[in-house]
Amino acid sequence: MTKVMKQFLRWIILGGTLFFVAKALKDNWVGVTTLKIDAAGWAILVIATGVTLLAHTWAGWIWTWVLRDLNQSIPSVQFIQVYLKTNIAKYLPGNVWHYYGRIVAAKNANISAGAATLSVLLEPLLMAAAALIIVVLLSNQFAATQTNLAVLICQFLALIFILCGVHPWFLNPVIRFLHRLKNKKSANKTQPQAAINLERYPIRPLLGEFGFLGLRSLGFILTIYAIYPVNLSQMPLLVGAFSFAWLLGLVVPGAPGGLGVFEATAIALLQHRFPSAVVISAIALYRLISILAETSGAALAWLDERLVNINR
Structure with a gap:
């Protein structure tokens, strides 16, 4: 019965978020269809795709750091390839198959089952911790009033709690x-x-996750910039909004790859700071960019592995 309830809850969450995104798209459809992307905008979108691919490659490298912190001697390039090849599996129902693929690959490389399992648990945990720290530090960007001393104290205590938690x-x-x-x-x-x-203390992987989120945020900001001007003063808001939306997409059940949850959260946070049509278009474009970057990463990792095997 519990399993049925969990499955039902996942479908409710996914259905609710997709309904919210669909309604926002319907309400702003005219504005979305009137947006035009010029040649410079398309070039920026290509750069955003490359930056997003770099972010996933960087995340694979961080996974090797986690394994080394668990006293596992591994070839970095091989495990980055494994990370990129399995990353696309997160869009499968269940949202766990990319972790399963990494555990199997690590065990096949003579890594103990305990270390392999722990590494794929720690890696998203450190990602979530880094995202939460960014959200706490930039939470004033979403506040309607000026930050006061009480808020600063709460932010400080939250940071201490997160850092102690890992x-x-x-x-x-x-x-x-x-x-x-x-x-x-x-x-x-x-x-x-x-x-x-x-x-x-996993200080190096934790710091590395800030780099991962920074690159992902940059890809998101470039996507918006391709269709709408962005000021430097808006960067903290966009980084904070992206980090919060990405974090919810990671932790909320029933959303493979954060699909729906990320989009709904980003729309809710940004639709009052930017034109709604711009926000919806940029988020839709960024989802396509993310999938293209992940697919390209998996294909390039597979091709590189095959070329190495042929040359042996």
Whole structure:
């Protein structure tokens, strides 16, 4: 019954967000169809696609850092290829198949099941932590009134909470608890696997995730700039809005690849700061750019792997 309720909830969330996006598109359809993209705009969109592809490649490199923090010796290029090839699977129902593909590939490379599983759990956790930090720091961009001391104190406490949440002091007990549950459910109780722990604070991967979100935000900003002028003063708003929308797309269930949730959140945050037609067009374009970048990344990784195998 619980499984049925979870599945029902996922469909409700997906259906609700898609309805919101469809209604916004319907209400602003005339404005959307009148927008024109000139030659310079198309060139900017190509650059946005390249920046987004670079962001996913960078994220694959960060995954190798996470594995090294778990004391795994791995070839970086090979695992970046794995990351790019599996990334497109996040659009499949369930939103877990890209993680499953990475675990299988890591185990095939003689990485322990515990380290492989933990790496694909830590990587999105650090992404979410970085996005949450950005949202907290830029939350004043969405406030109707000027930031006061109480808000600054709340922001500071929230940052401390987030940074402590990814500390080994807090993560390792959770990892050990989950490991014990897995061993209890395992049929092979005579040979329990040793738990994998974080030995140090994952500072380098966490900082790397800021670079990932910065590149993704830049791709989003370039997409808007291709159809509408953007001022430097609007950059913090756009980065904050993108980070919040991307974060909700990552954590909300029932949205493969954040589909629907990202769009609905970005529209809600930006439609009162930019013309609605511009926001909807830019978000639709950016979804296409993201899919094109992810597909290109998977294809290039596959091609590079084949060329290396041929030359051996």
